[in-house]
Amino acid sequence: MNARHEDRRYEDMRPEDDPHGSRRPGSGYGQSTPVEPAEPDELRAPDEFPGPDEFHQTDDLPGPDGPRHPENVDALDPTAPAAVPVGPHRRSGLVPRLLVGLLGAAVCTALTVLLAKGAVGTARGQRLDQLILSAAQNDDGPITQVIFPALNTVTVPVVLILLALAAVFALVRRRPSLLLQILVIVAGANLTVQIVKSFVVDRTALAQDIDVTPNSFPSGHTALAISVALSLILVCPARIRGLVAILGTAWVAAAGVGTIAGGWHRPSDVLGALLVTGAWAFLLLAVDAALALARTPRGPEGLAHPRDARAGRGAGPLLAVLGAVAVAAGMVVLATVPTPIDLDDASHQARAYLATVLVIPGCVAVLTAAALGLRVPDLARPAGPLSR
Numbered sequence: 001m002n003a004r005h006e007d008r009r010y011e012d013m014r015p016e017d018d019p020h021g022s023r024r025p026g027s028g029y030g031q032s033t034p035v036e037p038a039e040p041d042e043l044r045a046p047d048e049f050p051g052p053d054e055f056h057q058t059d060d061l062p063g064p065d066g067p068r069h070p071e072n073v074d075a076l077d078p079t080a081p082a083a084v085p086v087g088p089h090r091r092s093g094l095v096p097r098l099l100v101g102l103l104g105a106a107v108c109t110a111l112t113v114l115l116a117k118g119a120v121g122t123a124r125g126q127r128l129d130q131l132i133l134s135a136a137q138n139d140d141g142p143i144t145q146v147i148f149p150a151l152n153t154v155t156v157p158v159v160l161i162l163l164a165l166a167a168v169f170a171l172v173r174r175r176p177s178l179l180l181q182i183l184v185i186v187a188g189a190n191l192t193v194q195i196v197k198s199f200v201v202d203r204t205a206l207a208q209d210i211d212v213t214p215n216s217f218p219s220g221h222t223a224l225a226i227s228v229a230l231s232l233i234l235v236c237p238a239r240i241r242g243l244v245a246i247l248g249t250a251w252v253a254a255a256g257v258g259t260i261a262g263g264w265h266r267p268s269d270v271l272g273a274l275l276v277t278g279a280w281a282f283l284l285l286a287v288d289a290a291l292a293l294a295r296t297p298r299g300p301e302g303l304a305h306p307r308d309a310r311a312g313r314g315a316g317p318l319l320a321v322l323g324a325v326a327v328a329a330g331m332v333v334l335a336t337v338p339t340p341i342d343l344d345d346a347s348h349q350a351r352a353y354l355a356t357v358l359v360i361p362g363c364v365a366v367l368t369a370a371a372l373g374l375r376v377p378d379l380a381r382p383a384g385p386l387s388r
Contacts, residue, residue, distance in 0.1 A: 094293040097374050101286025104370060108279035112218075112272055116201050119268030120217050123207040127341045129266040130210050132356050135349030136260045143357060144261045150251065151258035154221050159228055166232045173237065182231040184284050189227040189277040193218045196276070209343050218272030219265045225255040226277045226364065230371055241372070242315030249319060249368045253361035260356060267356045271363065278367050285374040292376045316372040323365030330358030 119125035136144070163182065170178035196218060203215040229248035236244045256274070259265040334355035342348050 094289045094296070094376065097289035097376060098286050098293065101282045101284075101289060101374050104282035104374070105279045105286065108275045108282060112196075112275040112279065115268055115272055115275065116196075116217060119266070119272075120201055120203055120215070121206075124341075125268070126205070126210050127207050127343065128337075128352065129268050131337075131341055131343055131349055132260065132267050132352045133211070133263065134343060135353035137263045138346075138349065139261065139353065143257065143353075147254050148258045148261040150254035151221065151262055151264075153251070154225050154255050159224060162228050162232055166228075166235050169232075169235045169237060173235070175235070178235045181234060181284055181288065185231050185234075185277070185280055186224075186227045188280045188284075189223050189273075190220065192276050192280070193220055193223040193273055196272075216265050216269045218276055219256070219259055219269040220273070221259050221264070222252070222256045222270045222273035223277050225252045226274055226367070227280070230277070230281050230368070233368065233371060234375055245315045245319065245368050245372055249361075249365050252368075253364045256360045256364065257357055260360075267360070270360055274360075274363050274367060278370075281367070281371055282374070285371065285376070288376050289374070316369045318369075319365040319372075320369035323362040323367075323369060326358045326362030326365065328362075330355040330362060333358065 119129055163186065166182050167179055170176060170182070197215055197220070201215055201217050203213070203217065205212050229252050233241065233245050233248055256270040259270060260267060333351055337348055337351050337355075
């Protein structure tokens with residue numbers, strides 16, 4: 001056995017098997033030298049510690065989690081330039097938001113016109129509305145007992161409190177322009193509803209057994225509730241936006257169904273109010289995207305705030321999926337109502353009423369999810385110098 005093999009044998013030996021204790025083979029065969037303990041760092045002289053220049057001359061630097069790159073040492077220098085923030089660039093999603101917003105406003109407007117002609121301007125539409133309204137008037141089950149009281153919350157004091165809260169959110173976030181958005185959605189939607197109801201749509205009974213009432217298309221209560229809820233969702237802080245979206249959706253859905261359960265409005269009235277408000281909301285979001293596209297730079301200053309960009313990311317898809325499922329289920333149930341419609345048949349009334357209870361909350365959820373998705377995220381604040 002030569003010296004190389006002997007050295008390798010000693011290297012493979014465990015400490016407890018070493019016959020010489022803390023002695024290991026030296027440079028010659030059969031010789032050993034004592035292993036001196038390493039000097040602890042706290043006992044080294046200050047001038048023995050490696051300086052910044054020595055760190056920069058090495059490829060790997062010691063760190064708590066292993067080697068680190070020398071660029072990390074530069075970040076500890078308070079005189080170094082500020083780091084560029086990392087986040088999604090806001091310009092990348094502005095053009096799709098602009099186009100989808102305009103498309104959504106056009107679709108909601110077209111659907112409002114078609115709904116008014118089909119539900120108010122045809123005998124079949126009036127009979128279907130009357131069937132559901134009769135079912136709601138004859139219902140004394142949980143829908144009437146639980147959902148109808150929610151209608152009592154759509155009052156002037158409650159609405160003013162919610163609008164004041166939205167204004168506070170806008171001012172605290174230093175976004176006074178959001179106050180204009182609130183005004184446009186609430187005033188625009190509710191004025192449009194009153195104009196359409198009073199001057200555009202005329203209700204005349206086109207079939208027998210149809211209640212002759214003044215025109216109620218679209219619903220003012222529903223338009224007020226959905227416009228206030230959307231305003232609050234768009235201006236509230238990012239950390240609570242998802243929760244506000246879910247609670248606002250539930251409140252508007254309960255208020256919309258409550259107007260039917262109380263016999264105040266027909267289903268077409270509620271859907272018409274949702275479409276009118278949706279058209280205003282989509283148009284506003286499209287304009288907001290266009291303005292943001294004009295004033296957002298292409299460099300790091302145009303990065304979206306990470307928290308604001310992620311706000312509502314979980315609530316939006318959840319509301320969209322639940323809303324789409326509810327609308328689809330409601331349409332399937334409505335398709336089971338036999339033709340011709342028998343206004344006095346209890347089973348026909350129950351099916352049509354169930355379909356309405358599914359479709360209206362589903363439409364509210366889809367509208368809220370769309371508003372969350374099209375909302376323009378805030379810009380990130382400029383990064384300051386890093387502290388030690």
